[in-house]
Amino acid sequence: MQIFEFIMLACFGLSWPISVCKSIRTGSTQGKSLVFMLAIIAGYISGIVGKVVNGQLSYVLIAYTFNLAVISLDLAIYFVNKKREKEARL
16 A cells, blocks of 8 residues: 555655755745745654654655655755845845
């Protein structure tokens, strides 16, 4: 049944690279929510911990890890863009 969890993660995972590209292209935090990104990161970390604790080391763990890495990149870009926006206002 892990195939359905993998499909769900793959579908969510398609959106994160698009979000990263948008963040880089616009150089803006417009439309981004820090709380939302942190909640998603917490969810992925919980999923990874759950898989490790239960000994379910499978391809699904790769999907969790990939999604966590990409959303974490988007979070880092968020802070870079936020700093640029703050400097531009000064």
